[in-house]
Amino acid sequence: MEVHPGSCLCGSVRFEVRGPIGPVVYCHCSMCRRASGSAFAVNASVQASDFRVLAGEDAISEYRSSPDYVRAFCSRCGSPIYGRPLSFPSLRRVRLGTLEGGREPTPCAAVWTRSATPWYRDSGALEQFEEEPPARYYGFEPPP
Ligand SMILES: [Zn+2]
């Protein structure tokens, strides 16, 4: 049995996926960009029956972003938790950045790339730092 634990940024919402994680896609659509505040969202389908909220159910808020789609997030820290397509009630679209450990799923596709922001670059094409970069990369100078 695969178990994938996950949580939001503040830790109020904890959940686990007890079962396989479906194909992992990077979604560049304009809604995922806004919902994640990033270049793309990393999403995968799991069976709703495999998705269990362990703590913080009361902190989860849902937003209906389109007629068929509901996005759930932590109302305290704003972390996206899952999406819920109303026409496929047996599915949850998990936001993979919220997972911590478990078997690592392999990304297989980038989707809605026509909507990708023009400033997006594959990370491999950028300068790499394994940890904190020099302060100038955040746009400020280090203290004297
Ligand atoms: Zn939170």
Ligand SMILES: [Zn+2]
């Ligand atoms: Zn999307």
